[in-house]
Amino acid sequence: TDALAVSARSAPLGSRLVLLLVEDLTEARRIEAVRRDFVANVSHELKTPAGALSLLSEAVLDAADDPEAVTRFAGRMQIEATRLTNLVQELIDLSRVQDNDPLTHAEPVEVGELISEAVDRCRQQASSKQITMVVGGTPGLTVWGHRSQLAAALGNLVENAVNYSPAHTRVAIAAAVVPGRGGEQIEISVTDQGVGIPESDRDRIFERFYRVDPARSRATGGTGLGLAIVKHVAASHGGEVLVWSSEGQGSTFTLRLPEPGSARERHRSARRRR
Numbered sequence: 638t639d640a641l642a643v644s645a646r647s648a649p650l651g652s653r654l655v656l657l658l659v660e661d662l663t664e665a666r667r668i669e670a671v672r673r674d675f676v677a678n679v680s681h682e683l684k685t686p687a688g689a690l691s692l693l694s695e696a697v698l699d700a701a702d703d704p705e706a707v708t709r710f711a712g713r714m715q716i717e718a719t720r721l722t723n724l725v726q727e728l729i730d731l732s733r734v735q736d737n738d739p740l741t742h743a744e745p746v747e748v749g750e751l752i753s754e755a756v757d758r759c760r761q762q763a764s765s766k767q768i769t770m771v772v773g774g775t776p777g778l779t780v781w782g783h784r785s786q787l788a789a790a791l792g793n794l795v796e797n798a799v800n801y802s803p804a805h806t807r808v809a810i811a812a813a814v815v816p817g818r819g820g821e822q823i824e825i826s827v828t829d830q831g832v833g834i835p836e837s838d839r840d841r842i843f844e845r846f847y848r849v850d851p852a853r854s855r856a857t858g859g860t861g862l863g864l865a866i867v868k869h870v871a872a873s874h875g876g877e878v879l880v881w882s883s884e885g886q887g888s889t890f891t892l893r894l895p896e897p898g899s900a901r902e903r904h905r906s907a908r909r910r911r
């Protein structure tokens with residue numbers, strides 16, 4: 638593409654248009670390939686628990702006179718059914734965050750409330766692994782955006798921190814105001830002492846269905862969609878999500894959002910331009 642860009646600048650108008658057309662076609666092909674991959678991934682991910690449920694129900698029928706086996710199979714059916722439900726819910730969440738402009742329903746959202754909600758969502762799982770959750774940072778901060786989308790994003794980060802950490806560790810969640818491009822920004826960071834993420838995978842974990850360790854992800858009820866949702870929510874709110882990680886030591890995911898005054902103003906002027 639660099640070579641294309643250079644030759645496009647020096648070429649006469651006619652060939653420049655041809656080059657633009659070629660670039661457009663390449664982009665269209667890329668989008669089509671991503672869409673095809675996504676559909677293939679969704680089908681595979683849905684077929685796995687559905688197939689397991691079908692086999693397990695046959696096993697239950699065959700073991701009708703062995704109550705112990707029936708209980709065992711029923712337990713596994715429950716796990717597969719939960720996996721199927723999680724996947725469908727995350728697919729719905731993902732299509733919602735992709736299709737809707739969250740800022741048409743924006744309101745001031747208290748960061749403290751988002752954090753409590755995320756912590757509550759993971760409390761049971763954290764306590765079963767004896768993981769301590771610590772909330773700190775600057776109190777009383779507000780962001781501007783779509784409440785439930787922001788809650789889903791932060792919830793996913795905290796859930797991952799708990800899922801990918803061993804027992805008896807700490808998950809720390811903190812909010813702060815930091816200087817950034819175009820004014821102040823609000824940062825919400827989630828730090829764990831978990832398995833960490835190899836450097837070669839760090840760019841890819843935000844892709845839909847990408848997992849560093851698929852078996853581990855499935856074992857913890859993961860769908861591979863959580864971080865794709867977080868990335869979309871951050872971007873559509875004019876922010877970003879950053880990751881810092883050290884293998885075997887832990888990770889920090891930071892959700893960075895524009896300060897509410899500037900976010901609201903940017904949204905208003907975007908509306909005026911439309």
Ligand code: ADP
Nearest residue numbers: 797798801842848849854859860861862863864
């Ligand atoms: P999943 O449902 O598999 O957790 P995500 O999209 O939320 O999917 O995350 C993608 C992958 O990134 C995970 O499968 C895991 O390998 C890795 N990952 C995410 N968060 C963490 C974390 N806090 N620590 C270590 N690995 C993580």
